[in-house]
Amino acid sequence: AQSVSQHNHHVILSEAASLELGCNYSYGGTVNLFWYVQYPGQHLQLLLKYFSGDPLVKGIKGFEAEFIKSKFSFNLRKPSVQWSDTAEYFCAVNGGGSYIPTFGRGTSLIVHP
Amino acid sequence: SAVISQKPSRDICQRGTSLTIQCQVDSQVTMMFWYRQQPGQSLTLIATANQGSEATYESGFVIDKFPISRPNLTFSTLTVSNMSPEDSSIYLCSVEDQGAGTEAFFGQGTRLTVV
Numbered sequence: 001a002q003s004v005s006q007h008n009h010h011v012i013l014s015e016a017a018s019l020e021l022g023c024n025y026s027y028g029g030t031v032n033l034f035w036y037v038q039y040p041g042q043h044l045q046l047l048l049k050y051f052s053g054d055p056l057v058k059g060i061k062g063f064e065a066e067f068i069k070s071k072f073s074f075n076l077r078k079p080s081v082q083w084s085d086t087a088e089y090f091c092a093v094n095g096g097g098s099y100i101p102t103f104g105r106g107t108s109l110i111v112h113p
Numbered sequence: 114s115a116v117i118s119q120k121p122s123r124d125i126c127q128r129g130t131s132l133t134i135q136c137q138v139d140s141q142v143t144m145m146f147w148y149r150q151q152p153g154q155s156l157t158l159i160a161t162a163n164q165g166s167e168a169t170y171e172s173g174f175v176i177d178k179f180p181i182s183r184p185n186l187t188f189s190t191l192t193v194s195n196m197s198p199e200d201s202s203i204y205l206c207s208v209e210d211q212g213a214g215t216e217a218f219f220g221q222g223t224r225l226t227v228v
Contacts, residue, residue, distance in 0.1 A: 004155075036217075044205070044219040045219070046217075090155070099209055100146065100209075104155055
């Protein structure tokens with residue numbers, strides 16, 4: 001069975017600070033990795049995803065994530081956050097022939113202007 | 114991509130009653146999923162709903178408590194039956210294109226409070 005751990009449950013930053021949200025998964029086979037974001041009052045939506053190829057993935061709004069297979073990690077980064085990045089961020093993984101994602105518990109990010 | 118409309122967006126219900134949540138997709142999809150998101154916790158899959166067959170429930174969820182309908186390829190309902198305060202949560206409808214690795218699309222969720 002797959003599991004996803006997000007180590008930072010609540011993060012508070014000032015604008016222009018750098019962001020890194022940790023995500024580790026447990027599954028030994030081929031995986032697909034996702035970061036979803038939920039802005040206040042809005043749907044969950046995809047931020048970025050990794051299927052194969054370059055382990056450094058670029059997403060929307062300046063976000064990126066790096067897949068490190070040896071560490072079973074898929075950390076999300078942004079060099080300079082904005083107030084509008086305030087949201088809930090979820091890491092997710094699927095694989096092993098299943099397309100149903102397993103989600104981490106989420107990280108609440110608050111960016112102060 | 115898929116656009117999902119979910120309603121109601123929120124409701125406050127008395128314990129012992131039932132609430133039916135509707136999920137409408139703007140395209141035909143084979144698989145629809147229902148999740149629960151409890152405060153401070155991850156999204157937990159309740160069941161997978163296929164058109165024309167009974168839903169498949171995850172461990173800890175049963176049909177009597179969470180009956181699901183899937184009358185066609187664009188619509189599904191989830192009923193939360195005989196509610197208790199522990200059922201207070203956000204319920205989310207989701208769809209995916211078939212095939213591993215494709216992204217999931219979500220409705221805006223139904224915030225349920227049971228009093």
